[in-house]
Amino acid sequence: MSAPQPPVTRDWLDIVLGASVTIVMVVVLALLLVGGRTLDFGYYTTFIGGRYAAPVYQILLSAAVVSVGATVIAFAIGLGLGFLTGWARALRPRPRRERAGLHGPPLARTLLGAAGRRLSRRLADFYVETMRGTPLLIQVVLLWSILQTALPSWDPTVRNLFTGVLAMTINTGGYQAETFRGGFQAVAPGQVEAAHALGMTRWLTMRHVVLPQAFRLVIPPLLNEFIALFKASSLLSWIGVIELTKVGKDLTFVNPHVFELFLLLTAIYLVVTVPLSRVVSVLEERLRIPGLGVQALPRQARRLRGRATL
């Protein structure tokens, strides 16, 4: 008697099927859009003169560096902004009698603390609501018009790039604040109480109890935010930042082969976004707390992950 064996899985079949479907779809699309003419991939190496003065693929690659760079910088600074704002929004106002300060820190500090908590909460609310409630494009253009007058002596190219990155930073900070707040509030209040009971201060509790657990929870939504931000970086084309979308748009003026051009643009965006979801799966697996959550077998986990990215 042999033990029952797990059913044989055919990962490769999935991959082959998925790939053929994609290829067929692209070919059909190409035929529909390009019509009778043959696809011109030699176009990628065509030298474009004037403002860009480089072959198409080179122009796109340097624009990709701008897009990715702007996103990475904005996202990184936004992390700090989002963390602090999310913390401020997670603070619950204490009951009035405790704030009145029968004990605890001196009265002035207590009142200041209470006012400070209240104010920082309100400010954080205002910030997040504004960022979530208005289109990024409006924010970009508005900031552009402000910095246009505020920094008149700057070189326009530099100023536009600075404006774009700043707008993206502020915007993503607002979204990340919501993610962090959710993560902080998802940590069991009982554990926070237990940390206080051990004598931990607010900061120690955040650092050693809340943050390590919230961190695991916020990774997937933060990655989504990164991808969304990267795609939203295309809005910087509006204020003249030479990034991917702007370049794509400009190149259509010198050459009519829009399909080939935007196929390449699509590929560049995908090359950045798709591997990122892989990175997150690996991170999640690695940071999983033993015994918590679904205990999938390694093989099943791999398959489930594959599904999730489709």
Next chain:
Amino acid sequence: MIRLQGVHKWFGALHVLRGVSLEVRKGEVVVLLGPSGSGKSTLLRCVNLLVHPDAGEVFVDGVRVNRREVRPEWVREQIGMVFQSFNLFSHLTALENVTVGLTKVKRVAREAARRKGVAMLERVGLAAKLDAYPAQLSGGQQQRVAIARALAMDPKAVLFDEPTSALDPEFIKEVLDVITELAREGMTMVVVTHEMGFARNVARRVLFMDEGQILEEGPPEEFFASPRHPRAQAFVSKILG
């Protein structure tokens, strides 16, 4: 060791504690009884200032602690607490749960903290579970880790808030045994519990609370045999059937 004098607490308009006074001497085990909502947990939390009393005085080891000059963290460091729902830190192993207070709050060196943590877990019978995470432990084991976590801080007293109420029946005894052993070693303890057998065997004194006041107190034999206050009589007859 612990003294409360005329403590009041409001939650909004709700008057949860109505002038409670209580004294717990060194090495004494006091059990708090009473129907749910009577203010037992709030009273317990007033001792280590997880809840700040709105009026009244709290003394720990002769020091008035509910005043501006005293950091509540300093008070909590000296008084252990064990919760109904264990509240272990789920991202830390059993050993890390026990040592985190030592290394981060008391700033004990890592190696010394580890030795102490191992000793504490051995004391509660969990030497084999040092590297297990809370989700991998049974309720009874989790609660024993929580007790070890409280003891590792060398507390002057330990507060227990219904330590067995969230446990499956088969795990209650192992936790009560640990607490009983602790009582024998002379630890000062205040225990909120519904375990009458435990109250009878271990408590030196029983306090009966209802509607934010202590209505009756006395040795357990006396309290269970002949409660004087009508509400205590009703309570005792209900739980003893």
